[in-house]
Amino acid sequence: MSTYIYGIVGTPHPDLPDLPDGASGTDAVHGVNGIGEPPRPVRIVRRGELAALVSDAPGDLKPKRRDLLAHQDVLSEAASWGAVLPMRFGSLAPDDDAVLAVLADRADHFAERLRALEGRVEYNVKAAHNERAVLHQILAENPELRAMVEVNQLAGGGSHEQKLQLGEKVAATVRAREAGDADHVRRALEPTTEAVCAGPGETGWPADLSFLVHRDAAVGFLSAVAELRADQPHLDLQVRGSLPPYSFVDPGPDPAEPAG
Structure with a gap:
């Protein structure tokens, strides 16, 4: 099953589960639900000082109003914690390991973007x-x-x-x-x-x-x-x-x- 990506945030943060480096969380992030019917629980994958907000992707992913709003809601919740790098609706990775690889490869760039967008909308x-x-x-x-x-x-x-x-x-x-x-x-x-x-x-x-x-x-x-x-x-x-x-x-x- 593919991994759906909502956005990228910095860690550590009190509203995020405390996970070891390179791990993914299987519990919902403070009960935040994502796309799909029924809604997929949102979890995180963490690498170093970065974390991606993700969930399992439904097999029939389409830009339905329900899913567009769910994507927006996850990002709005994340923005209440601090800076977030939002991904466009429909961003997929093959699995959690692929997301971790991107976080590692682009760590400096993502960290710079998070600093630049802190407090901005x-x-x-x-x-x-x-x-x-x-x-x-x-x-x-x-x-x-x-x-x-x-x-x-x-x-x-x-x-x-x-x-x-x-x-x-x-x-x-x-x-x-x-x-x-x-x-x-x-x-x-x-x-x-x-x-x-x-x-x-x-x-x-x-x-x-x-x-x-x-x-x-x-x-x-x-x-x-x-x-x-x-x-x-x-x-x-x-x-x-x-x-x-x-x-x-x-x-x-x-x-x-x-x-x-």
Whole structure:
């Protein structure tokens, strides 16, 4: 049976079982349950000053809501103990020995990352356009485009070619505005954070950014988000957090094969 990996923490810690070096724990970590149906008990494998939170992996592992939430819950519990390096959902190793080998091989790197992320959390911010508000702004700021719209209206909608030309002009202007707004979101929020990471491209969001925030600075960060909402009413902002710092782990060579 494969070993499912939730994340990596430092040891010793009073909330972790006291295991000898190179051993794995078979008892649940303070009753924390993991993925699967029924839920698999979470245990640790320890090597030196590092420990991985793991459980047995179900044979039919899929990104079901129940399992996604269980993965998140384990990491949230771990984050209450101290710094945690969260693994993405679906991280598997062949067995506990393979996990121990990775902890040994990457010990210095993982220890450095844990120190760097101590007391830090992640906030993800996505921004989308309120289409009606953006079109109003574009027409207000672009006399040429506004004139094209007025001509089309006077001509009863204009010819097919005129409609295409107007549509292409509007689409190009909106794309330019999206790029500018994404940069504005980043510049407005970055001063209250320690690092920023752009999300994967082609997500459909003009801005998809993850910010590393010290817990003590979280109030300031959320205040900056509120100011941005008030200053840019044409932007619909979605904020997720606080989260384990998924985007800032930098694990080096991938210690596990993603499931499915």
